[in-house]
Amino acid sequence: MPERTVNLPNPSGLHARPAKVFAKAAKAAPGAVTVSKDGREVNAASVLSVLTLDCHQGDAITIKVEGEDADATLDELVALVESGMGEDA
Amino acid sequence: MTTTLTGRPAAPGAALALAFALADAPGADQPLPESRQGDVDTEVARLDAALATAGEQLTALAERVAESAGEEEAEIFEAHAEFAEDPELRDQAVEAIGGGLSAERAIVVAFGAFRELLAASASEYLAARAEDLDDVRDRVVALLQGRSVEVEAPTVRSVVLARELTPSRTASLPRELIAALVTETGSPTSHAAILARSLGIPAVVACEGVLAAVETAGDGVEVVVDGRSGEVVIAPDDHLRAEVADRIDAEAARREALGELRDEPGQTGDGHRVELAANLGDPGDLEAAIAAGAEGSGLVRTEFLFQDRTDEPSVDDQVGFYLEVLRAFPGQRVVFRTMDIGADKPLAFVARDPEENPALGLRGIRLHLARPELFRDQLRALVRAHRAAADEDAGRLAVMFPLVAVPSELLAARTLLAAAAEDEGVSLDGVEVGVMVEVPSAAVGARRFAEHVDFLSIGTNDLLQYLFAVDRLNGAVADLADVCDPVALGLIGRVIADGHAGGAWVGICGEAASDPVVAAALVGLGADELSMTRVAIPEVKDVLRSLELERCQRAVHIAMEEGADGREVRALLEEHLGLG
Numbered sequence: 001m002p003e004r005t006v007n008l009p010n011p012s013g014l015h016a017r018p019a020k021v022f023a024k025a026a027k028a029a030p031g032a033v034t035v036s037k038d039g040r041e042v043n044a045a046s047v048l049s050v051l052t053l054d055c056h057q058g059d060a061i062t063i064k065v066e067g068e069d070a071d072a073t074l075d076e077l078v079a080l081v082e083s084g085m086g087e088d089a
Numbered sequence: 090m091t092t093t094l095t096g097r098p099a100a101p102g103a104a105l106a107l108a109f110a111l112a113d114a115p116g117a118d119q120p121l122p123e124s125r126q127g128d129v130d131t132e133v134a135r136l137d138a139a140l141a142t143a144g145e146q147l148t149a150l151a152e153r154v155a156e157s158a159g160e161e162e163a164e165i166f167e168a169h170a171e172f173a174e175d176p177e178l179r180d181q182a183v184e185a186i187g188g189g190l191s192a193e194r195a196i197v198v199a200f201g202a203f204r205e206l207l208a209a210s211a212s213e214y215l216a217a218r219a220e221d222l223d224d225v226r227d228r229v230v231a232l233l234q235g236r237s238v239e240v241e242a243p244t245v246r247s248v249v250l251a252r253e254l255t256p257s258r259t260a261s262l263p264r265e266l267i268a269a270l271v272t273e274t275g276s277p278t279s280h281a282a283i284l285a286r287s288l289g290i291p292a293v294v295a296c297e298g299v300l301a302a303v304e305t306a307g308d309g310v311e312v313v314v315d316g317r318s319g320e321v322v323i324a325p326d327d328h329l330r331a332e333v334a335d336r337i338d339a340e341a342a343r344r345e346a347l348g349e350l351r352d353e354p355g356q357t358g359d360g361h362r363v364e365l366a367a368n369l370g371d372p373g374d375l376e377a378a379i380a381a382g383a384e385g386s387g388l389v390r391t392e393f394l395f396q397d398r399t400d401e402p403s404v405d406d407q408v409g410f411y412l413e414v415l416r417a418f419p420g421q422r423v424v425f426r427t428m429d430i431g432a433d434k435p436l437a438f439v440a441r442d443p444e445e446n447p448a449l450g451l452r453g454i455r456l457h458l459a460r461p462e463l464f465r466d467q468l469r470a471l472v473r474a475h476r477a478a479a480d481e482d483a484g485r486l487a488v489m490f491p492l493v494a495v496p497s498e499l500l501a502a503r504t505l506l507a508a509a510a511e512d513e514g515v516s517l518d519g520v521e522v523g524v525m526v527e528v529p530s531a532a533v534g535a536r537r538f539a540e541h542v543d544f545l546s547i548g549t550n551d552l553l554q555y556l557f558a559v560d561r562l563n564g565a566v567a568d569l570a571d572v573c574d575p576v577a578l579g580l581i582g583r584v585i586a587d588g589h590a591g592g593a594w595v596g597i598c599g600e601a602a603s604d605p606v607v608a609a610a611l612v613g614l615g616a617d618e619l620s621m622t623r624v625a626i627p628e629v630k631d632v633l634r635s636l637e638l639e640r641c642q643r644a645v646h647i648a649m650e651e652g653a654d655g656r657e658v659r660a661l662l663e664e665h666l667g668l669g
Contacts, residue, residue: 011400012399015212015214015215015399016164016168016214017164020167020168020171023171027176042177043176043177045176045177046175046176046177046178047168047171047172047175048172048175048177048178048203048222049175049177049203051207051215051218052203052206052207052210052215054210054212054215056399056400057400
């Protein structure tokens with residue numbers, strides 16, 4: 001199952017609007033997506049779960065994708081995070 | 090049947106509209122069924138229906154708020170909708186139903202688990218989301234119990250009635266549909282009242298029994314609200330309805346006439362100049378303040394830049410905002426009060442110990458000097474904005490320090506300001522520096538400050554609170570802190586005289602200046618500038634232009650001498666000013 005670790009470039013990290021944008025993308029993906037920080041892994045499609053990770057700018061998060069088109073989905077999600085998820089990265 | 094109730098006037102103006110009773114937060118006090126009655130599938134289907142409806146309602150609410158109040162205020166409800174549709178939340182609730190719980194109890198448990206995780210976080214942002222979760226939870230539970238929750242917003246122009254109104258609840262109401270606000274609790278200085286005044290909506294607070302009276306009268310009842318007298322009439326007769334309709338027309342005509350004063354300067358009838366400036370809370374106020382004819386700002390509350398943030402705003406961010414305000418007032422003075430932050434307004438990015446009595450704690454200039462890093466950045470941003478604005482037709486920078494109690498604090502802050510200017514290579518020529526007089530020791534000792542500053546600005550809200558030992562948010566005692574009390578006016582008069590004797594000009598910032606009668610009294614005491622909520626500027630300008638300086642002086646001195654208390658002083662002021 002493909003996974004990759006990225007540092008959050010945007011000011012609010014995985015809070016506020018970026019958390020929503022990220023969870024929405026994960027929800028729309030064909031496979032199951034998880035995100036983890038410091039060893040705690042949660043369902044990336046759940047904005048509530050993503051919020052509980054309390055990820056700030058500069059934090060390293062690991063995205064994992066399972067199922068159909070996992071590699072393509074992972075690429076897309078990593079690109080989304082690196083773009084700042086709607087905020088200036 | 091017509092019912093007349095009297096509350097406390099909180100924001101002027103008259104209104105006649107349908108009653109709209111805002112229910113208390115739903116779901117708080119009803120016992121929930123503990124265990125599931127039917128099979129798992131039935132219970133899960135109930136849950137899914139409730140979650141889906143909650144999501145739809147919240148999305149619709151977000152759209153309404155976006156239209157009436159703007160995208161930014163709508164975001165909170167968009168987030169609420171996301172919470173209701175969260176897959177993990179649902180999974181946890183479904184699991185709990187499988188374990189035998191009712192859908193109601195299961196969703197409460199699921200929300201509770203997330204709430205605990207968020208509330209435990211050190212981040213203020215996440216802790217605030219924990220409270221959002223409670224809102225969504227209450228809505229889902231109410232839906233499961235078949236109770237109505239669509240109480241957030243009226244769909245036609247209405248008089249909104251509630252037991253109490255938190256600022257966020259008030260802000261979520263569609264402004265153009267609120268004819269007036271009436272609450273059963275609160276005081277004229279509570280947040281909802283201040284917000285109503287700033288929005289120009291008539292309001293009456295502490296109007297006990299109004300919800301019951303409206304309920305008795307039934308659906309579709311009309312209500313008359315008089316924000317000046319505090320009178321609320323339920324089911325008015327035709328005679329009163331016609332009278333109020335006339336009054337509303339007259340008020341609209343008056344507003345139009347006042348609008349024509351916009352570009353006229355603030356002065357008395359005999360040409361004595363008094364600057365009439367606006368108090369500003371956030372950039373959204375700028376345009377409206379200009380439209381109201383504000384002559385600069387006598388109080389920019391910079392702390393809003395720092396609140397509700399998980400990280401510290403950069404110097405550049407601050408410069409951007411300060412410049413925006415300076416540019417809005419070409420040729421006029423803009424007084425930036427350095428951030429007034431205390432333990433009651435904590436910042437997510439500044440760790441500090443809780444205090445038992447934050448109003449008397451490490452706040453304002455005390456915090457600046459104890460933790461100078463944030464303060465240095467703010468001063469640096471202010472002088473940078475000054476440099477950038479110097480080449481433009483912008484406003485003039487003035488810097489004011491909050492909660493100064495002794496002169497050494499002022500001197501230390503001035504030293505830091507000078508150091509920031511030197512670091513940035515900016516000259517402070519033309520930058521006025523002042524002290525906000527709100528601590529009684531600074532008011533009594535004003536003379537000791539005056540020679541070290543360009544101006545003193547009397548912050549009446551806090552000065553009255555500290556002078557009379559009254560929590561101004563506590564309706565049971567708030568009346569004691571009356572600016573018209575002869576002791577309060579006497580102290581303000583002495584601060585003004587002491588300021589002038591030391592070569593400083595003296596302004597007033599605070600709610601007191603927004604009352605035309607009080608404003609005239611303050612001018613009579615010698616105030617050079619009055620800074621107030623923008624909504625009050627046209628009315629105050631009009632009244633001052635109708636009065637001669639000597640009349641203001643005579644009225645205030647007679648009133649202070651003859652009046653035994655605030656009520657008597659006010660009556661005497663009205664009589665001798667020919668107002669009221």
